[in-house]
Structures are given as C-alpha cells and as structure tokens.
Amino acid sequence: MSTAFHSNAAFGDQLRSFSRAIGQIVLQRNAATGALLFFAVLCASPRLACGLLIGAVTGNVISVIVENDDAPAFRDDLYGFNGALAALAAFAFLDDPSRATAVAIVAAMFATFLANTLTRVLSRYRLPIFSSPAIIVTWCWLPLLIERGDTGAIPQVAAGFIPMLQAAFAGLAPITFATGALPGALIAAALFASRPSQAGWALAGSALGAALHGLGGASDSVVLSGACGFNAALAALAAAPLGKRYALVALVAAVLIERVIDCIGIAALTAPFVLASWAVIALERRLSGSSKQGDSHVVHPHA
Incomplete structure (x- = not known):
C-alpha cells in the first residue's frame, strides 16, 4: 500500500510538472494555467491539442537526456514548452497529418536541444x-x-465595442496557433488562474497592440480578427514585472518589430515579443544600473 501511495504521488508530481511546462507558453509556471491552456487549444482544434501534447512530451523526454535534475531550467519546468510550440507550428502550417506529426516530433527534439544551448549562452x-x-x-x-x-479571406467584421472586446480576447489565441475569441478567453482564464493581473496585462497588451497595428495601416478586418495582439500581449506580460512604463515600451516595440518583419515577408511568429522583451530587459538593467545576479529563467515562478 505504501508503495502504491508513493507511486501515485510520483505520477501526480510528474503530471503537475508537465502541466507547469505547458503553462510556460504564457510565461507562467502554474499547473492550473497549463491545464486551462491545453483546454483552450483543445476547444480551438483537437488536432492542435494533439500537436501540443506531442511536442510537450517530446520536449520533456529530451530534457531528461540533456539536463541534470538539479539544473534551474529543468527544475522550473522550462523545457517542455519550446517543444510544444515547435510542434504546434508544424500542425498549424502543415495539412497532411503524417507529415505534420513527423515534423512536430523532429522540431520538438531540435527545439529542446537548442533550448539547452541557448539557456547556457x-x-x-x-x-x-x-x-x-x-x-x-x-x-x-x-x-x-x-x-x-x-x-x-478574413471575414469582414463591423467595428464597435463588442467586436473590439472580442478582438482583444481573440488576440491571445495565436499564442498557441489557435484562432477565435473563445480560445483567447480560455487563455485569459488560464492567466487569471496564475494571477489576476496577468490576465489584465495580456488583454491590455492585446487590445493596445491591435490598436497600434490599426494605426500602422492594418485593415479593420485583420485587426478585429485577433491576428495583431498576441506579440504585444506576451511582451506586456514579460515586461510587467519591471514596471508599467517598461511594459508599455515592450508592447510598442513588439508591434514595431512585427510590422518590420511582416514587410520583409517572413513569418513573424513570436519573434517580435522575444526581441522586444530582450531589449526592454537590457534597457531596464542599464538605466537602473542593476548588477545583481537574478533568476533569468522564469518570469513568474508561481506554483
């Protein structure tokens, strides 16, 4: 009986760690966030949900091979989410299920190996x-x-408060390669489960990002579809711990970078968020003269 309890406890710990790794997609080390995030993807597309599971499992398996158990990145459940994102991209861009599955597994493996290297660098x-x-x-x-x-074609949507509110929620869905206001609302709920302010920052970032894209020349149909908010939302989430000013700078920078990448003609993915966040983190350290060593791995390490 004792062995059975220990076995169940170990499985529960593994499941919680797995869910936390999924939660890191939206910068939250939180098991409830990960579970709700998976449910959001499942509601958007069972096919994408399969890709998410394939990538997360592959990433976690590879992490056991490449990393020590006591390493900060391993301990903070930071390996599975890049594998999950790499696999989601394969299922989002490739229609053939067999090809998508094969690419998802290989991409998740390489993304996890690369994560190990980039973490050290x-x-x-x-x-x-x-x-x-x-x-x-x-x-x-x-x-x-x-x-x-x-x-x-993106369907035409009449402008108004309700469409703009739906667009703010829908702007969170592309974080997981999904579309629609319902998956976006579930992602907002996942962030709320970690900390209510996180949902607020994400929705504010999504709304402001969409508005800035509209001012930059994006059509109303594209803006209201929710396709313009996810990089700004992620940038706001990443920079929010540094202060409101930095969060605003980060989301504006993410939009500008996204506009430039779109003009080049390549898939921006979440590169604008990453580049903008790095720039703002470096800016904050330079302005504050910070030299203390901190934990650079987890943005919000909430259990």
Whole structure:
C-alpha cells in the first residue's frame, strides 16, 4: 500500500510538472494555467491539442537526456514548452497529418536541444530564452515544407465595442496557433488562474497592440480578427514585472518589430515579443544600473 501511495504521488508530481511546462507558453509556471491552456487549444482544434501534447512530451523526454535534475531550467519546468510550440507550428502550417506529426516530433527534439544551448549562452547576459528555440527551428524548416495553399479571406467584421472586446480576447489565441475569441478567453482564464493581473496585462497588451497595428495601416478586418495582439500581449506580460512604463515600451516595440518583419515577408511568429522583451530587459538593467545576479529563467515562478 505504501508503495502504491508513493507511486501515485510520483505520477501526480510528474503530471503537475508537465502541466507547469505547458503553462510556460504564457510565461507562467502554474499547473492550473497549463491545464486551462491545453483546454483552450483543445476547444480551438483537437488536432492542435494533439500537436501540443506531442511536442510537450517530446520536449520533456529530451530534457531528461540533456539536463541534470538539479539544473534551474529543468527544475522550473522550462523545457517542455519550446517543444510544444515547435510542434504546434508544424500542425498549424502543415495539412497532411503524417507529415505534420513527423515534423512536430523532429522540431520538438531540435527545439529542446537548442533550448539547452541557448539557456547556457543567454544566462551569461541574464536573459530568458522565451520561445526563441521554437522560432529558430520553425524558421529553418518552414521555407522548405510550407504548403502554399489558399488560406481563405478574413471575414469582414463591423467595428464597435463588442467586436473590439472580442478582438482583444481573440488576440491571445495565436499564442498557441489557435484562432477565435473563445480560445483567447480560455487563455485569459488560464492567466487569471496564475494571477489576476496577468490576465489584465495580456488583454491590455492585446487590445493596445491591435490598436497600434490599426494605426500602422492594418485593415479593420485583420485587426478585429485577433491576428495583431498576441506579440504585444506576451511582451506586456514579460515586461510587467519591471514596471508599467517598461511594459508599455515592450508592447510598442513588439508591434514595431512585427510590422518590420511582416514587410520583409517572413513569418513573424513570436519573434517580435522575444526581441522586444530582450531589449526592454537590457534597457531596464542599464538605466537602473542593476548588477545583481537574478533568476533569468522564469518570469513568474508561481506554483
């Protein structure tokens, strides 16, 4: 009986760690956040949910191979989420299930290996890796395998308070390669489960990001579809611990970077958020003269 209790406890710990790793997609080390995030993806697309599980499992398996049990990144459940994002990209961009699954597994493996390397490199500058490994790996295979079909036109949506509110929620969905206000609302709920202020920052970032994209020339249909808010939302989440001013600077920088990358003609993914967050973190340290060594791995390490 004692052995059974210990076995159940160990499984429970593993499941909690797995859920926390998924929660890191939105910068939260929180098991409830991870569970709600998975549910959001499942509601958007069972196919994407399978990709999320494949990537997270692959990333966690590889992390056991490449990292020590007492390493900060391993202890803080930071390996599974890049594998999950890399796999989600494969299922989002590739229609054929067999090809998507194969690419998802390989991409998740490489993203996790790369995360291990980048963690060591960026730790010298006390910068988090964020989703950079998944971005780099996706950029490597995307030009070779992308299926260039008709993605369909974005439907016209009448402007107004309700459409703008829906767009703010929908702006969170592309974080997991999903679309729609319902998945976005569930992601907001996942952030609320970690800390209510996180949901507030994400929604504010999404709304302001969409507004800035509109001022920058994006069409109303694109802005109201929710396609313009996720990088600004993530940047606001990452920079919020530094203060309101830095959060605002980060989301504006994310929008500007995203506009530039879109003009170049490559898939921006979450690169604008990563670059903007790195820049703001470096700016804050320079202005504050901070020299203390901190934990650069976890933005919000809540259990």
